[in-house]
Amino acid sequence: xxxxxxxxxxxxxTRGQQVTLSCSPISGHRSVSWYQQTPGQxxxxxxxxxxxxxxxxxxxxxxxxxxxxxxxxxxxxxxxLELGDSALYLCASSFIGQGTDTxxxxxxxxxxxx
Amino acid sequence: xxxxTQPTSMDCAEGRAANLPCNHSTIxxxxxxxxxxxxxxxxxxxxxxxxxxxxxxxxxxxxITEDRKSSTLILPHATLRDTAVYxxxxxxxxxxxxxxxxxTTLTVKP
Numbered sequence: 001x002x003x004x005x006x007x008x009x010x011x012x013x014t015r016g017q018q019v020t021l022s023c024s025p026i027s028g029h030r031s032v033s034w035y036q037q038t039p040g041q042x043x044x045x046x047x048x049x050x051x052x053x054x055x056x057x058x059x060x061x062x063x064x065x066x067x068x069x070x071x072x073x074x075x076x077x078x079x080x081l082e083l084g085d086s087a088l089y090l091c092a093s094s095f096i097g098q099g100t101d102t103x104x105x106x107x108x109x110x111x112x113x114x
Numbered sequence: 115x116x117x118x119t120q121p122t123s124m125d126c127a128e129g130r131a132a133n134l135p136c137n138h139s140t141i142x143x144x145x146x147x148x149x150x151x152x153x154x155x156x157x158x159x160x161x162x163x164x165x166x167x168x169x170x171x172x173x174x175x176x177x178i179t180e181d182r183k184s185s186t187l188i189l190p191h192a193t194l195r196d197t198a199v200y201x202x203x204x205x206x207x208x209x210x211x212x213x214x215x216x217x218t219t220l221t222v223k224p
Contacts, residue, residue, distance in 0.1 A: 031210050033210055033212075042214060042215075042216060043158070043201075043214035044214075045211045045212065048210035048211050050210060055210050056209070056210050058211070090158070092157075092158075092212075094210070096208050099207065100163065100165075100207035101208045101209075101210070102148070102160055102163060103212060105157035105158045105160075106157050107156060107157045108155070108156070108157050110155070
């Protein structure tokens with residue numbers, strides 16, 4: 001099976017702009033989670049979508065939003081970008097069912113805000 | 115999710131076994147122990163997970179103590195490519211989220 005894919009891999013934006021990142025989960029996986037990784041804060045959970053519904057949400061401002069489509073692909077959007085939003089954004093997909101759900105991560109999108 | 119405690123860094127000689135400890139003394143009965151590793155600027159890679167019993171796969175072995183308050187990840191024959199940050203996570207099944215700590219930076223030396 002193909003792994004989790006994220007596009008684009010690298011992105012440069014300026015303050016005040018908005019950005020949309022995309023994540024395609026492993027085939028059959030209906031849960032997609034998003035994480036932000038920065039040198040200062042480490043890996044932090046943003047939100048999780050399952051069957052097009054947000055199930056979990058981390059402690060991030062409303063500028064960070066997401067959605068999931070019927071094919072389980074997910075997008076996250078960051079509006080009014082700030083310098084501190086520069087980070088590696090990771091998505092992970094998992095199969096929700098019997099037993100436990102192992103999350104598999106994509107390669108990430110490196111966002112630089114200037 | 116229960117909190118985990120890992121040493122900040124460890125060294126291991128190439129070809130020797132790397133034993134990475136993790137303390138999760140507040141783990142609940144329905145929480146699994148997961149291990150991931152992350153090589154610089156790449157996405158975390160799943161290694162192994164377990165609930166109560168010891169587990170082994172092609173990458174590593176996971177030893178969980180009987181009281182489940184701690185675990186050890188064992189890389190049987192470490193190579194230079196095993197140099198990475200290793201994360202121990204405790205989470206309930208189907209929760210959809212993981213709480214990452216700072217992990218252990220493992221450096222495998224020739």
